[in-house]
Amino acid sequence: MSSLTLLNENGSLYTYTAGKGSEFTIKEQPFKSRVAFSAAHVVSNPFANTDPLKDAQIDWENTLAYRRHLWSLGLAVAEAMDTAQRGMGLNWEMAKELISRSVAEAKAVGGRIACGAGTDQLIPHPDVTIDEVIAAYEEQCEFVEAQGGQIILMASRALAAVAKSPEDYEHVYRHILQNVKRPVILHWLGEMFDPALKGYWGHTDLDKAMEVCLRVIHENADKVDGIKISLLDAEKEIRMRRLLPDGVRMYTGDDFNYARLIEGDEYGHSDALLGIFDAIAPAASAALHALDEGNNKKYHEILEKTVPLSRHIFQAPTYSYKTGIVFMAYLNGHQSHFRMIGGAESARSITHLCQLFVLADEAGLLVDPELATNRMKLVTELAGIN
Template sequence: MVHSITLPKKNGELYTYTPKEPISFDIPEAHFKKRIVYSAAHVVADPFSGTDPILNSKIDWDATLKYRHYLWSLGLGVAEAMDTAQRGMGLNWEHAKELISRSVKEAKAVNGRIACGAGTDHLQPSPDLTLDEVERAYEEQCEFVENEGGRIILMASRALAACAKTPEDYERVYQNVLSKVSQPVILHWLGDMFDPALKGYWGHEDIDKAMDVCLRVIKENEDKIDGIKISLLDDTREIQMRRLLPASVKMYTGDDFNYPDLIKGDEEGYSHALLGIFDAIAPAAASAMHALDADNLELYDSILEKTVPLSRHIFQKPTYAYKTGVVFMAYLNGHQSHFRMIGGAEGQRSIIHLSNLFVMADEAGILRNPEMAMERMRFVLNQAGVMQPLKQFM
């Protein structure tokens, strides 16, 4: 039986909320036919490591890999060691290497789709770096991913953003790095709303000019590029760029605000998916992709449109704090036993934000066990001073 819970409003008032019944999503045991779909997956912190969470967080490997198996079981691919896994924001390159190595092995065991982030995050960004140093850093990480048997997602580089003087510097670095990969990569253009250190990427703050540089890189290295993921939270820019891509290069949406329409597409094309929100709404995402395969656009729309308010809430400014909401969803849904994060990032969102997230997740039908989610929400509320009787977790 679902009971009610007392939640706080922004002005300090309290109100009573009664969760709805969860939605049962139809997920056939079949591969997606019309779209390639990656979920950028989070990592689960080890709360018993005894190390400082800011300086030396540890990962709970069993829980982290179990979650990846859950995503694969739904038919989703895993985008590994990306910003959703707190790459460069709690997850350093040494931890990322182990994460990539372990996840690629697990993916092979179940024939799961996986692609892994390669960047330069073992370099300290500085205007004094040389382009050669940035290239070598990229090459080191790309070589590691390919040696482990993973496909590369070539991440945007804070180091390159710090030291590049001209757009031609970006073109040179990407040209040289791409010339040495053995398989086509997915480029990742991450906007500065996700990472302020990437402001002015491609040598321009003006998006049109930056897009021109990026498109030149793609067209000059077409045989080395599978696709590009752009995360600018601007659907018009994505559609504009999608229509300018060479026919062989895919667009992977990273737009956590407008993904339903971008994936569905229009008469001139569509986007595949590489999304952090698909970690939080995995069953709904998988069910919607099967509806798209069946040309049931009404069902596709009805599933995903309920998730958009939740996604926009999770990815609200400061956007880089979205990982907190993703992990909180995993906690509410019982995929991990605690709400702790590497780097102590569980503290990056307010109790009001988390309370609203709970309601929006319930309204989207993605709290798979509302009783359990409500008990876990009560526990977090008590810690924040919104006192109410705790009941035993289910």
């Protein structure tokens, strides 16, 4: 096994040799005890002769191939979410084509899919009206359902900018939920993922915001499959899931504490809708099958090794986590390059990427350590490490 030179946090160089690679046993059967969505990234087209910030293009072949990879591991796909750089390079027009192509692919292979519907065709501004927010949500929800996808009702930057009270949120969500054809997954995205969503549900106090969100869910329980919360606060998630109506799922979006939350306690558990599952998909699949078998020890042996990697990828600024997700796909040969729409490959330092490589290796997540090492060398050389 070849070695390479990496950079540590204090700025010094050291030699590192990757281990023997991943050895996860993947069973070809659906999960029994948990619903598990992986939010999926998009692969950019590095050869597109367009402005990479304003008009980045998607490599459709490899983007869809990665979704087939996730489905082959038993995971469902959460499409056109923040992991796909929604609102950070992926606009609504691009998202429409992504949703259309991915839903068609899901039908072809029998995979489960849910798709993000929001209001990102509206530029957030105090002059935007509540009616315009509703119309934007309706447009996107109608499109997702017309393609045959389940809706993930994403948080709205426009609503956060214009809402004057919790009642404004309740009015908008009540209207949308009353008109969808099938139950949706709500998504409460914390400000660490998107600073524009600070004070969502009409409160900066998360406990008060939770009360508003729960009120919306209880009043429309027949139209809510579940809620994904991404607050990186395990105790708040546990508290909220115990207050949900019967039949409404809690989908953890906690990329710091997912192992504990998915396992659950005597009062219940969280299902999963996670960005980190994109990067740790084989481990997630093997762990969930172990949980199905009642082998909680094996479940923890697999997943706990991935938590340091996830905490590293999702460190502040949290919204830059997409860079680490795509870097993992590059290291593992799912794409031939480390380029991202919007130029987001530059959002993390070379030191960060070096540590990511080591943590991925320690978690057994480098499928082919020799390939990953050679690709890491290219990245370090470009950064001036010889």
